[in-house]
Amino acid sequence: MTYHVGISDDRFIRGNIPMTKAEIRILVLARAKINPGDTVIDIGAGTGSLSVEAALQSGYGEVYAIEREPEGIELIRQNAAQFAAAVRPIAGAAPQALQGLPQADVILIGGSGGKLDAILTEARQLLKPGGRLVVTAVTVETLQRALAFLDSCPEFSVETICAQVTRLRKVASSHMMQALNPIYIIAAEAE
Amino acid sequence: MTYHVGISDDRFIRGNIPMTKAEIRILVLARAKINPGDTVIDIGAGTGSLSVEAALQSGYGEVYAIEREPEGIELIRQNAAQFAAAVRPIAGAAPQALQGLPQADVILIGGSGGKLDAILTEARQLLKPGGRLVVTAVTVETLQRALAFLDSCPEFSVETICAQVTRLRKVASSHMMQALNPIYIIAAEAE
Amino acid sequence: MTYHVGISDDRFIRGNIPMTKAEIRILVLARAKINPGDTVIDIGAGTGSLSVEAALQSGYGEVYAIEREPEGIELIRQNAAQFAAAVRPIAGAAPQALQGLPQADVILIGGSGGKLDAILTEARQLLKPGGRLVVTAVTVETLQRALAFLDSCPEFSVETICAQVTRLRKVASSHMMQALNPIYIIAAEAE
Amino acid sequence: MTYHVGISDDRFIRGNIPMTKAEIRILVLARAKINPGDTVIDIGAGTGSLSVEAALQSGYGEVYAIEREPEGIELIRQNAAQFAAAVRPIAGAAPQALQGLPQADVILIGGSGGKLDAILTEARQLLKPGGRLVVTAVTVETLQRALAFLDSCPEFSVETICAQVTRLRKVASSHMMQALNPIYIIAAEAE
Numbered sequence: 001m002t003y004h005v006g007i008s009d010d011r012f013i014r015g016n017i018p019m020t021k022a023e024i025r026i027l028v029l030a031r032a033k034i035n036p037g038d039t040v041i042d043i044g045a046g047t048g049s050l051s052v053e054a055a056l057q058s059g060y061g062e063v064y065a066i067e068r069e070p071e072g073i074e075l076i077r078q079n080a081a082q083f084a085a086a087v088r089p090i091a092g093a094a095p096q097a098l099q100g101l102p103q104a105d106v107i108l109i110g111g112s113g114g115k116l117d118a119i120l121t122e123a124r125q126l127l128k129p130g131g132r133l134v135v136t137a138v139t140v141e142t143l144q145r146a147l148a149f150l151d152s153c154p155e156f157s158v159e160t161i162c163a164q165v166t167r168l169r170k171v172a173s174s175h176m177m178q179a180l181n182p183i184y185i186i187a188a189e190a191e
Numbered sequence: 192m193t194y195h196v197g198i199s200d201d202r203f204i205r206g207n208i209p210m211t212k213a214e215i216r217i218l219v220l221a222r223a224k225i226n227p228g229d230t231v232i233d234i235g236a237g238t239g240s241l242s243v244e245a246a247l248q249s250g251y252g253e254v255y256a257i258e259r260e261p262e263g264i265e266l267i268r269q270n271a272a273q274f275a276a277a278v279r280p281i282a283g284a285a286p287q288a289l290q291g292l293p294q295a296d297v298i299l300i301g302g303s304g305g306k307l308d309a310i311l312t313e314a315r316q317l318l319k320p321g322g323r324l325v326v327t328a329v330t331v332e333t334l335q336r337a338l339a340f341l342d343s344c345p346e347f348s349v350e351t352i353c354a355q356v357t358r359l360r361k362v363a364s365s366h367m368m369q370a371l372n373p374i375y376i377i378a379a380e381a382e
Numbered sequence: 383m384t385y386h387v388g389i390s391d392d393r394f395i396r397g398n399i400p401m402t403k404a405e406i407r408i409l410v411l412a413r414a415k416i417n418p419g420d421t422v423i424d425i426g427a428g429t430g431s432l433s434v435e436a437a438l439q440s441g442y443g444e445v446y447a448i449e450r451e452p453e454g455i456e457l458i459r460q461n462a463a464q465f466a467a468a469v470r471p472i473a474g475a476a477p478q479a480l481q482g483l484p485q486a487d488v489i490l491i492g493g494s495g496g497k498l499d500a501i502l503t504e505a506r507q508l509l510k511p512g513g514r515l516v517v518t519a520v521t522v523e524t525l526q527r528a529l530a531f532l533d534s535c536p537e538f539s540v541e542t543i544c545a546q547v548t549r550l551r552k553v554a555s556s557h558m559m560q561a562l563n564p565i566y567i568i569a570a571e572a573e
Numbered sequence: 574m575t576y577h578v579g580i581s582d583d584r585f586i587r588g589n590i591p592m593t594k595a596e597i598r599i600l601v602l603a604r605a606k607i608n609p610g611d612t613v614i615d616i617g618a619g620t621g622s623l624s625v626e627a628a629l630q631s632g633y634g635e636v637y638a639i640e641r642e643p644e645g646i647e648l649i650r651q652n653a654a655q656f657a658a659a660v661r662p663i664a665g666a667a668p669q670a671l672q673g674l675p676q677a678d679v680i681l682i683g684g685s686g687g688k689l690d691a692i693l694t695e696a697r698q699l700l701k702p703g704g705r706l707v708v709t710a711v712t713v714e715t716l717q718r719a720l721a722f723l724d725s726c727p728e729f730s731v732e733t734i735c736a737q738v739t740r741l742r743k744v745a746s747s748h749m750m751q752a753l754n755p756i757y758i759i760a761a762e763a764e
Binding site for chain 2: 546
């Protein structure tokens with residue numbers, strides 16, 4: 001079966017780890033502009049749902065999925081396996097866990113464990129010219145710090161949106177509106 | 192203590208009955224334009240949170256809270272009691288449960304049990320000249336039917352909004368964004 | 383005619399000054415919990431729409447409307463006059479324009495001209511015990527700074543929401559959904 | 574330059590025709606699951622922004638862009654030309670303009686001129702087994718009718734979301750939040 005972006009949430013194994021929802025993955029990956037062969041680093045990979053889709057887009061490229069929760073690492077392995085996606089789980093927390101990784105075309109930051117500035121500083125160094133860095137923020141503080149950091153880097157052009165998705169759920173013959181939490185997507189593209 | 196609209200959600204006794212959230216109550220009551228002495232009918236009253244606030248605004252007026260779930264009726268009683276609000280719970284389902292009620296200045300419709308057209312037909316008859324009818328809709332079908340019905344009544348001027356509220360929750364030193372479900376508020380004012 | 387919160391936007395004279403929309407005024411005023419006789423300071427009052435509604439709620443109280451744009455001051459005068467609202471326009475920018483004002487029960491901050499920290503510092507001093515301070519933010523930076531400041535004050539309990547309102551506009555027999563910009567409302571209540 | 578979904582809005586020539594915004598195109602195209610060689614019909618193509626992206630995804634496939642406004646047809650031509658996208662503009666209104674078109678893998682409905690039921694009836698006939706039909710709705714009525722129609726067709730599995738995107742615009746050193754109108758995306762996949 002051909003891969004299309006936005007794999008249904010229920011096809012991922014989840015456990016107790018929060019997962020980036022399909023609609024957000026679609027928007028993040030659009031901003032990541034992954035090309036075949038690209039090297040991708042996914043920081044705070046969670047269940048690996050985004051890493052898996054990144055790997056399916058990068059083809060023969062490499063995707064490094066950094067996650068500090070052991071349960072997450074196991075889920076990443078399982079989800080990568082079921083989609084035959086070339087994802088390398090890296091157990092540990094950024095920025096330390098970034099050491100030894102190659103230069104990347106795309107860096108995705110979905111979790112920062114309170115070390116966003118240090119992670120962004122490292123990520124900036126790791127990003128290839130022309131590379132894309134996409135931060136997803138679910139807190140005001142992550143949003144504000146990501147904007148402040150990225151705007152201060154002259155090599156980046158930054159575009160930010162808040163995506164608020166409501167899903168309609170069929171109940172009898174009615175369609176109920178059920179909100180997902182809003183997510184800010186901060187996309188920086190290096191010259 | 193003086194009453195101010197938008198009583199905190201956690202001050203109501205809730206059980207398993209869905210409750211209109213404080214921000215939505217605030218917007219609905221603004222559209223209801225309750226005056227002291229007004230007669231109010233709250234259809235699908237749930238926990239009675241809206242009925243209680245309506246009663247506190249109508250003062251010496253009367254608020255009839257129609258609810259078909261016995262658990263709801265009990266919650267309405269308890270919530271009315273703790274706020275010393277003059278709310279009369281009416282066990283049953285509209286439109287039948289509307290029989291025998293007096294003409295109303297304000298009719299609130301938060302639940303219709305699939306009988307929205309019949310309820311609106313009755314409510315229209317019960318509404319005094321100059322009265323306000325406010326429907327809250329959490330499904331596409333309720334929204335569409337309420338709009339179709341109310342727009343077809345020449346005596347009504349109708350204003351509709353969708354309110355999407357996100358609450359910020361403090362987690363450590365961050366503020367996480369947590370969405371409430373969007374609610375459509377259809378407010379009709381009779382000539 | 384009795385006053386009800388949420389005066390229709392088109393009843394205010396606007397000019398080129400941005401105006402807080404009716405639904406936001408409703409939510410802000412709910413959080414402001416104005417009592418008859420309250421002293422209110424509205425910083426960045428714009429067209430005065432919020433000041434006017436505050437004055438109608440405070441009755442014999444006083445509302446000071448600080449605005450640095452001369453056009454705004456003129457609009458505040460006109461809007462106060464047409465609603466017979468006791469609003470005193472104060473031409474100038476906060477925090478300087480706050481000098482000489484009395485202690486307040488409620489302080490509303492809708493504009494800060496880049497001096498939010500200084501304004502909050504002054505506002506905190508001016509606020510009576512039990513007073514309410516409500517900041518509306520349309521930028522990430524105002525939101526983050528207001529949260530950081532208010533959370534650091536032990537006397538405040540802070541509640542924050544983002545309100546995203548969509549209005550439905552009738553076009554032929556259809557109802558089009560038209561978004562207003564999202565607004566963050568940060569409400570702090572002093573012990 | 575490699576094509577990535579979500580071409581920036583300002584790269585399209587627009588005139589006075591409403592354009593589907595980049596974020597919505599991204600979400601619609603994700604649901605459309607276009608494969609190389611697919612035949613796509615875009616009904617109510619507007620400026621052709623969605624047709625162009627569909628053509629870039631379908632590669633050697635065919636994209637038919639139906640639009641009743643002459644200005645739209647001209648914009649579709651220009652936009653297709655500048656992206657070297659194989660889009661065939663068809664001047665006219667659906668369902669009539671659908672006559673003579675081949676079976677399609679994907680049908681996109683962005684405008685219906687009040688004839689949604691007739692268009693959906695024809696579209697259903699034109700859709701190949703396994704095909705995808707995606708309706709975007711900006712009115713309550715289009716949303717409700719699309720849901721009612723598509724739910725009644727046993728061959729379709731339907732998923733619907735409302736996407737509300739807020740863009741952040743840099744003003745001095747602040748980021749202002751500016752809402753785009755919410756869009757409902759109704760995606761039906763045929764067995």
